[in-house]
Amino acid sequence: MELTVTERIKLLRKQMKKADVDAYIVHHSDPHLSEYIPDYWKEREWLSGFTGSAGTLVVTQKNAALWTDSRYFIQAEEQLSGTEIELCRLGLPDTPDIPSWLAIYLKSNDCVACNGLLISVAAQRQLKDTLTSKGFKVRFDVELVAKIWVNRPAIPDNPVFIHQPEFAKVTVQEKLGRVRKELLARDADAYLMCALDEICWAFNLRGSDIAYNPVFMAYALVENDEATLFIDSNKLTPEVKVFLDNERVSVKPYQKVFDKLARMKRRIKLVLDPTKVNFMLFSEIPKNISVIESTGLVTQLKARKQEVEIEGIKEAMVQDGIAMVEFLYWLENTLGNEVITELSVAQKLLELRGKRLNFVSESFGSIVGYADHGAIVHYIATPGSSYTIKPEGFLLVDSGGQYLNGTTDITRTIHLGKPTDKQKKDYTLVLQGMIRLSMARFPRGTRGSQLDTYARMGLWANALNYGHGTGHGVGYFLNVHEGPQQIRPDNHLPIEVGMVMSNEPGLYRPNEYGIRIENLIVCIEDEVNDFGSFLKFETLTLCPIDVKPVEVKMLTTEEREWLNGYHELVYKKISPHLPKEIAKWLETKTRPL
16 A cells, blocks of 8 residues: 555654654755656655655654745645645745754754765755754765665666767767867866766767656766766667777776776866766765866757757757647647547647657656646646636647757647736737847847846836746757756856757746746857847747737837747748648738737
């Protein structure tokens, strides 16, 4: 019989007592600090029942609390209901951080612990400093969940496959050469890779160890004269072994990375990203090794897409656009004639994408939120929660695909009836924010935090806002969320040529509806003049935007021209691939305002 959350917390407390631990911190993480993680590592989810992709659980002998951000406030409140776990809403002024919360319930010299495999070096340092400053003892070598999670899922053991040259576009040797060039610039000897998307990109390999993300569990070390992939050998097919041998990549068992680091030569200079290397692995590095900390070298390289990669993404966008247009046509012509639910919408999207050229999988679980469910930013429909969709109100659909030549992420909010004046104003403000960021021109060196303002100004002028970032980086047949670039208030890194990002402002009215409109954009060169070098965005996504809820008189001439021009492009690129009936429908949906 399945244990309740209460029973699981009780078992954890028994283990804490045996280990002489007064508070245990459970991170939603894996040894590679992935955003989305294999089921085996979902310790926080198993203990708390909260399924969001961001959140930390803290348990003492008498209290428990979970911290998560605004994307998951409503979801967490529902999933934690009936448990003893207190919800701590990150970003709100009255919410204590974890050390401050612990200071309320623990006394000086009490021991706070967590599993060092599941926390980054950077986060470990910060946590240690704040906890010790409050008089607590800290340990990062305590694993307690394995002792109580009886029917734990297996560690993923799926085979790796080659990202073939026609899709990868850039060879392994070219990529490793660029990494070594970065090492040379830092007078360094080696680069340690723990982030799974870095490893996949560098070695032109992909996998399926994590749902929606085509990655596999491995570590890697790139040195000036060799490259080593640490991976369980049974994940490698004969074809992959030959491929790696031809690329002069050595293969060693997954866990041997700990031994490799422990035995590294003296005076070697090792580059690593403290936000992407787990603390337990870092602890194996001998003290006489010179560690150079940097944003991930491969993270920086793959964020700036090569022109051939961008061409691949554009090809994938046509395929995704066909599927999206077929979906919108199906929705309009089926609603009212048969029962449609949030779950059946997600299934239809998958079915239509599955027919497209080079499609592999969804890039994340589709977010289909009808009516007030649209106000839950990362809502996932279940058989128990799925609404039947009616010919009225807003339907928010956020979905994406993994194609061999690109990753897509698109949100469309469709009004299924007659919009109210309030709904039209809200929708138009969101659309204006998306358009203004699409049209932005900015000098080289402009930061994501500065560009974020473009999308919010109209909302702010009406005392409105949204709690998530405006844009995240997107991988190349890789993770749908990647860095280091983001368009959000707290990301101060410059946006550079070749960076592919989302552009997704929103507005969410709890218990009413949610609105989000999202395209993917790529930063490109604009012009160079006496005032400097300027950049701009090119929109990659190809799908009509619902104009029914648009209050046209609110749009400026430039905004209306942008929307008309975008719709002209969508029709030009997508209509040749559609049956005549759907092409005709698309023509009506892309007519100029």
